[in-house]
Amino acid sequence: MRRRTASRLLPALLAPVLLATACGGGDDTDTGGSGGQADGEPIPVGIVTSLSGPLSSYGEAYVEGLDAGLDYATDGTGACPDGRPIEIETIDDGGDPEQAVSAATDLVGRGVTVLGGTASSGVAVQLAPFAEENDILYLSGAAASDAITGINDNTFRAGRQTYQDVATAATLLENASGDVLVFAQDTEFGQGNVAAVEAVLGDEGATVDSLLVPASANEFTPFAQQINDAAPDLLFVAWAGDTTSAMWQALQQQGVFDRTTVTTGLGDLASWPAYGEEPQDINFLAHYVSGTTDNEAADAMEEAIAEPDLFTPDGFVTAQMVVRAVCEGDPADTASMIEALEGWEFQAPKGMQTIRASDHAMIQPMFTAQLTGPVGERVGEVLSTVPADEVAPPEGS
Structure with a gap:
């Protein structure tokens, strides 16, 4: 049996809007070594999640996991194999669907073709049809609603479902x-x-x-x-x-x-x-208890984050999926990113996970x-x- 003691709580250190830069390839993507310098035209990715409001602690843990996952998925290179860096812009939705759709609209207007995040199920079921209407890729985070699975081809999930x-x-x-x-x-x-x-x-x-x-x-x-x-x-x-x-x-x-x-x-x-x-x-x-699993992804997350929380793995997995989608697929071609993710089996902090091709359910241990x-x-x-x-x-x- 593995144990984790809640000796301290995660501090709310994240600003409502922040910009992080990372890049990458998937678990089975050759990134050409570690520590390389990214160059080329950046790939913008938007993260819309709760950094204020009743679900803010979920969003904060998610963003910490995202940062750690991006570093892990790229071996620290900061680039896809073609040298293009991924630029992550994180925006607070406050758990409000209208605010989330407004943020997503602005991001897409600025050329973003990949959206992630979402702690609230009420937000996720609004962003999913938005993704289809705008033909972008949407990777829902901690939102658990079963309605997200199979809602359309453009929508995937990084976490578990109800x-x-x-x-x-x-x-x-x-x-x-x-x-x-x-x-x-x-x-x-x-x-x-x-x-x-x-x-x-x-x-x-x-x-x-x-x-x-x-x-x-x-x-x-x-x-x-x-x-x-x-x-x-x-x-x-x-x-x-x-x-x-x-x-x-x-x-x-x-x-x-x-x-x-x-x-x-x-x-x-x-x-x-x-x-x-x-x-x-x-x-x-x-869904997750820190210290439960023993694999490379879990070890990387535990090393990067002093106290991984319930939804830290969802951020980590989102990063792995982003890297897979934009490096194996083409950020300018949503269909190619969808194809890169469907059926993908990979090692996540919880263990081996599979994106079911038929409806994009995230098959994972509990x-x-x-x-x-x-x-x-x-x-x-x-x-x-x-x-x-x-x-x-x-x-x-």
């Missing part, structure tokens, strides 16, 4: 039947989790209901009381953002853990203290985990690695 979360949670349950209540925010992300729980656990005999609350809610005692009144056999919690601590505190104070089994996704490091005095009462599925230790010294411990094919979303779903 179906993979729920399928991983199902491996934690001895019996998936009974009454299941999904407790989530009334957002694209929350609604997607309800649909995925119905698809996965509903198909196994569970009766699924939902309790969706406004994303703006910050008082959760009434909702905890509703959960107790419903008395489900299983409570599946899908939550994101800066109200996480208040939500978990309300569930604990109202005795929800004493009345039902609770399953949720293990959040970012900042959320670990929020799980209460006895986090072992929660069954955690996990994890189950537990938290131990006192509130200020939490340790994340991976209990099992769930093989990628066991949690792969069905094609055409």
Whole structure:
């Protein structure tokens, strides 16, 4: 078992708008050695993600991973094999779809043909059709909505999707039947989790209901009381953002853990203290826990970043995909970049991952985990690695 202690939290060091320069080739692309000097016409890439707002910590971790991934994917050369550097411009969307589309429109107007980023599912489902309409490549980041997979040929994803979360949670349950209540925010992300729980656990005999609350809610005692009144056999919690601590505190104070089994996704490091005095009462599925895997990509990320967080690998993988697309394909020809990515199998920090050609699902391993230790010294411990094919979303779903 591999462990990671949340001894400190990632500082918010990133400015709302920043410019980074990197370049590259993919894992199986010859970059012509390391440490070379980039020259030639730059390849512009736009990253639109949350660096402010409720998902800002996700965006910050993503950008850190992106920087590390670009360095890794290029062996530090700063160029594709033809010598062209990649110039990355990162813009804050604040988690607002309108702001994100405005930023994307400006970037495309300035010649950008590759967009990445996106912590919010609500933003991602707006940028995906924008990418198709403008015939550019779009690489969604941490956004988990299943609707992103297969939405169009121009859209790919660097992270996991909700179906993979729920399928991983199902491996934690001895019996998936009974009454299941999904407790989530009334957002694209929350609604997607309800649909995925119905698809996965509903198909196994569970009766699924939902309790969706406004994303703006910050008082959760009434909702905890509703959960107790419903008395489900299983409570599946899908939550994101800066109200996480208040939500978990309300569930604990109202005795929800004493009345039902609770399953949720293990959040970012900042959320670990929020799980209460006895986090072992929660069954955690996990997208990523730092220190879990042992491979070249993971080692490079751990070496570059002192405390990789939940969505650091999504940034790292985005960089690998950018490098693959613009160096194996042609940045001026979106179809060639799509072809370069479809079916690509590569080593990522989580292990071997494959971009499914038919719908661009990112097939990847997932994890189950537990938290131990006192509130200020939490340790994340991976209990099992769930093989990628066991949690792969069905094609055409």
